[in-house]
Amino acid sequence: MTATTTVEDVVDQPLGVYTRPTGGNGWRDWITTVDHKKIGILYGVAALFFFVVGGIEALLIRLQLATPNGTVLGADMYNQVFTMHGVTMIFLAAMPLSAAFANYLIPLQIGARDVAFPRLNALSFWAFLAGGIVLNLSWVMGGAPDGGWFGYAPNTGIVFSPSPGMDFYALGLQITGVASLMSSINLTVTVLNMRAPGMTLFRMPVFTWMMLVTQLLLVFAMPVIAVALFLLTFSRLFGARFFDPSVGGDALLWQHLFWIFGHPEVYILILPSFGIISEVIPTFSRKPIFGYPFMVFSGIAIGFMGWGVWAHHMFVSGIGPISVAAFSLSTMFIAVPTGVKILNWMATMWGGRIKFSAPMLFAVGVVSMFTIGGLSGVTHAISPADTQQTDTYYIVAHFHYVIFGGIVFGLFAGLYFWWPKVFGHMLSDGVGKVNFWVMLVGFNLTFGPMHVLGLQGMSRRIDSYSPGFGFELWNMVSTIGSFLIALSIAIFVVNVIMSAMKARGQAPCGPDPWDARSLEWLTPNPTPVHNFDEVPVVESLDEFWHRKYGTDDDGRVVRVASAEEVCEDGSAVGVHLPPPSFWPIVFASGLPFIALGLIFNLWLTVPGGLLVVMAIYAWIFEPVDDPDAAHGDHDDHEGDEAAADTIEEAPVV
């Protein structure tokens, strides 16, 4: 920050020294980008990478448990691997993959140029990545977290978990939590404030609605886990007595705080998937979604009721009969809005001309598999039954049917559905179908037998079991199933590579490959950097579909326009876009230093803190905009003289 001399200088260019990077297509562009589409792709790539990491951890768990007295991992390593499997899959795979869809699609579905705060969006991604790196550094810096993803006190205290693993857990999740919080505020403002003319709340696609509910859940759930993690951090690093029973510390306080976050978190994970299949099922059933207002309001109801069921995770922890009865009832009630959604999806398919392409198969997979998980969930709501099921593999079976059956299938439906939107070419549908069936069989082989194991009394979280309890067969089946799941992921990767190679040198797949319904398909595939040539004016729900179809004199639906006529050609130039920035990644790069400094040597927090403070001030005083950096001036539209007439500036913060 060199001192500038006169007031005039300051006015023209605040503090003058912070120039903004310019566009391009190399790695520099990726690390400085503030484009919601590129950030969405970054989220997707990172999430799929962590999904594979978490999957390898799952395979290690299954190898250890395949036979009695397993020796693949020792007890200590087993604790680390199953803890990191949960943490990785939830915080580093499922949440960021949902964030990828949210980032890419929300602005497109509401007809916006970008999100409300493009630089904050980039910071959210880089901070998430920093948190993921901190968590996984633990493997080589003294041992990974070993207290379970739920981190129950006092087991996570320094006495019972002396390795630095739980410090990495607390600080790594704190960083990803801050990233989620920033992203949720950003996307909430985007949806509330940046809708195209005519896009009222009740003309928004169900996907955007479910994402809005998800973001609001994040806004209110993240601070609670932040407090829980602060209490844990201060206990471990500074000797605070929050969870020390010898002086009156209360282990249940952690459980309450964790699950007040943790149960809304379940809906944070599932609602994006519900949103995705609410776009896929109408498209492939060739019908509008059945009961749109019911779909929206049941999502909102889930968002509210999700705050009133947390203690069903604590039925056996001694919270008393009145609490147990109350939470039992509220847990049964929350099945109602979820059931409404299941029935509405089935009613959407009913009588439709269903086309079972790969996205539709995955979507139907969600409806069926999630229902199984939902039903076993209702059995936990009945607290006497839950007392028997708690801490057995029955619980593991239940939440994998919900999380894998409900979320992973939904996210894959989204990947297959929006792949042409993002990359301009289709994934092979045939390979996609094989991918689905292998995954479906593998999934049921892996987690179906766990119901039996749990009811037979096999405890979860144990690293081995003795022969002779009747656990051998189903454990072996489950392990075989887990490798089938791995195979299905490999098929997906092969599909991605093969489709990309096939598409090389060929023209993009053209507009509207699925005969879709919502606004994002109005833009060409892949989406141009400026999104819409003209800000669309919205007149109805399923706006894009209504531009293609009308009714004839007898009231029958007829096609009135081809996709080519309706879709924009992406030729606008001079669209004012938010310029890229260095500071999000600089800010985020300070965070791991602060975390490692708190764990190992406080001096390390100094460079980390300086990086963050410098980035904040540089960020604030960064020139707001470069007047010469309009979209048309530096990309492939060069020489195109036809200036578009639309052009509103994208917001820059």
Next chain:
Amino acid sequence: MSDTATSDHATTTGMTHNKLAMWVFLGSECLLFGALISTYLVYRGRFASGPAPGDIFDIPFTSVSSFVLLMSSLTMVLALSAIKRGDLRNNRLWLLTTALLGSLFIGGQVYEFTTFFREGLGYTTSPFSSAFFTLTGFHGVHVSLGIIMLMSMFISSLRGSLRKEHSETVEIIGLYWHFVDIVWIFIFTVIYLVPSPTS
């Protein structure tokens, strides 16, 4: 918080992105302090062998520092009113006064923490002490961040880059400042005014 292109454009709600984001953020902060206050309420009676809350609190002293903090909300409003009128000199005066009152409050907190520590209430003494210092400490950090933002605005104003058209920046940071004050009303009531257990 720099004023940007956004404020020139119509938004769906009519509220600027920055202001709406601050409101959403403050909603999130409610849960942060809610969780911290809950933690304190659980632990206020668990002082192990250390000092009990009722033995150690100096209510008249903290009442005075609370009054100082609440008055800073008044000066914050005056700062906003001044910049809206284009009165930059008074804007700077009231921004500085607000920051000074906030610093006085922080000074009081430092004095209080030091006194408590001398009387045997360390951070690791008991669940009560850990919860007390964590809750009031988090509030103190929030006030301190507010002071940094106020001083940043004050310096911007001296440099001539905080003018009448930037009054919304003052308003948004004012929202934060008032929120932190309101949270203190809750914390002051819960910690000091509700009769505390004695040993």
